[in-house]
Amino acid sequence: MLQVSFIRQNxxxxxxxLAIKNFSQTELVDEVVSLDDERKRLQVEFDNTQARVNSASKEIGNLMKQGQKEQAETLKSEVASLKTGIDPLKLKMAEVEKSLLDKLLQIPNLPAKEVPKGKTPEDNVVVREGGIKPTLEEGAVPHWELTTKLKLIDFELGTKITGSGFPVYTGKGAKLQRALVQYFLDFNTAAGYLEYLPPFMVNEESAYGTGQLPxxxxxxxxxxxxxxxxxxxxEVPVTNVYRDTILKEDDLPIKMTAYSPCFRREAGSYGKDxxxxxxxxxxxxxxxIQIVHPEKSYEVLDGMVSHVEKLLQSLxxxxxxxxLCGGDMSFTSAITYDFxxxxxxxxxxLEVSSVSNFENFQTNRLKCRFKDASGKTQLTHSLNGSSLALPxxxxxxxxNNQAGEGIMLPQVLHTYFGAEWIL
Known part of the structure; x- marks a missing residue:
């Protein structure tokens, strides 16, 4: 969530x-400023009214001690009148603050200056390529045929148990999943990431904190x-580990990694793709996931991109x-690199990873802050990346590795899988 002060000043x-992100509801910017003006005006009116009530109440006590009951009664009437206006004022303030928050939640994160213009995936910029595209033998088939032939995945059984999009991994297919998860976690922890095993369900506050809601x-x-x-x-439960937290500057950066199943409705997804x-x-x-000092987040972003690249190279x-161009980025991201x-x-x-810097968009929602050397409280920056998505x-x-009657696995997986081939 953007900060109101930043919007006002910039x-x-x-x-x-916002135009780079192809955001059309630009009227929200002026509505936010207008509501913030109204919020400030009401706050001043409330503070002045409360101050007058407090002052008059003390004065009433002094007048009573001095025997000036008539003046005291006049002030009591004034205080009573002021108090009747306080509750409606509180209600109005709460209404304006809610409207202000609702407007802020509709404004996406601002894209970084490096983000290219564009509306569709065709406008994304290829930064670099690596590896060698294989030349397959005649008769090579796509994975949905391979997995059936080698009895690695049963898509029909998953449809029977739950529905389409819920595959059942069997035998060596299940073992390959387990081997990849373990390898990815070991690769990340060797780079200094602390492993978590988080809940696979979250409450509204957590979903709100990382920008999934609303x-x-x-x-x-x-x-x-x-x-x-x-x-x-x-990303959702692990980033929320530091919701409503004030860290020390020496605590940063915080590096976390986690395995989890992921659940997405993918409404409207059909066809051969x-x-x-x-x-x-x-x-x-x-x-x-990393929680970092705001001055270091783009340096950290480069490091995370390099980390995922090395992981892919090892495979x-x-x-x-x-x-990604502005129009292809997520609501919460300031910049994203897709792998x-x-x-x-x-x-x-096939997309297998996104590495993003959210700057302080998430941490403003999360109230994840740190105290700098001068004792000033600042928002941290948050970043996350897939390392990696398995399917x-x-x-x-x-x-890519089908040959003869089996699949030749990359060397890094031999120990984890317990074999060089899936036969």
Whole structure:
């Protein structure tokens, strides 16, 4: 959530950056300023009224001690009249503050100056590519055929048990999932990230804190009995570890990693691009999150991008890194780098990670702050990235490494999986 003071002091710059994100409701900016003016006016009126009540109450006591009952009674009438106006004033202040918050929650984070203009994925900028695209043998097939042939995943069984988008991993397919999760976590903890195993459901306050509410209700599964939300990513519960917290400057940076299943309704997703593992309602992912000093967040962002890139290189997958254009970024992000791996059997790029800097957009909601060397309290910056999402990694590993009667796994997975091949 943007800070009102920043909007007031930088109105033109805010409008300029919102245009990069193709945000059309720019009238909200002036509405926020107008409501903040009204809030301040009401606060002054309330403070002056309360001060007059307090002053008159003391004066009444003095007058009574001096025997000036008539003057005291006159003041009592004035105080009574002032008090009758305080409650309506409080109600009006609460109404204005709620309207102000509602308007603020509708304004997305501002894109960083490095974010390119554009509206669609075609406008994203390829930063760099790595790895070698494989040449497959004749007769190579996409992963949904491979997983059936090798009895790794049963999509039909998942549909029977729950519905489409909920695959059942079996045998070596389940073992490969477990091996990847363990490898990703070990890779992250070796880089200094502290591992968490968070709850897989969160309350409204947590979903609000990281920006899922009120923006993405339609994409989350909602357990209405207890008003909990199934998490779309471990970013939500793990970032909320530091909600309503004041840290010491020496505590920063805070580096966290977590495995979790992820639940997304993916409403409106149909067609060939969602076949097999390409788009699921439940999938596994390992996440990295950092809470950092605001002056260090872009340096940290570069480090997180490099970390994910090295992880992909270790899996020997061809990849590319894209800087997302304004129109393709999330509501909460200031800048995002997407990682895609090349799927040879499908002849297309598959997104497997997003690494984002939210600056203080999330931490303002979370009230995650720190005290600097001078004792001043400041908002931290938050960042997160997928390290990595499993479904499309599995799809690319299977498709790109199919040979003869099996799948040749990259060397880093041999120990974790317990074999070099899936036969």
């Amino acid at each position: 109105r033109e710059a805010v409008l300029e950056r 923006d993405k209700e339609g994409q989350m599964y909602h357990a209405t009995a207890d008003n909990f939300y199934m998490i779309p990513t471990a 969602v076949r097999g593992l390409n788009r699921l309602h439940q999938f596994e992912k390992v996440e990295i 020997e997958l061809p990849y590319r890194i894209l800087r 895609e791996v090349y799927s040879a059997a499908q002849d297309r790029w 499309r990694i599995v799809a690319a590993l299977l498709e």
